[in-house]
Amino acid sequence: MRQNNDSKKLVEQVLQTINPTEVADKSLSQTVEVLLNLIEQLQTQLKELQTENQRLKDENNRLTALFS
Numbered sequence: 001m002r003q004n005n006d007s008k009k010l011v012e013q014v015l016q017t018i019n020p021t022e023v024a025d026k027s028l029s030q031t032v033e034v035l036l037n038l039i040e041q042l043q044t045q046l047k048e049l050q051t052e053n054q055r056l057k058d059e060n061n062r063l064t065a066l067f068s
Contacts, residue, residue, distance in 0.1 A: 015039060 018036060023029035 015036065018032065020029045020033040020036065023032055
């Protein structure tokens, strides 16, 4: 799990260093900006789904223990 957290931090650091306005090609700059926004949305969605998944696992474990 530690390696996964380290990887996430590294990715976040790299993404924060990317500045679409520094890309000379206007079209490419817009594409980079769209992709960065998409990555941010997907990261948010992933975190929400991981939280929901853990909640469901906990509920499943609670119900399994209750009826065992």
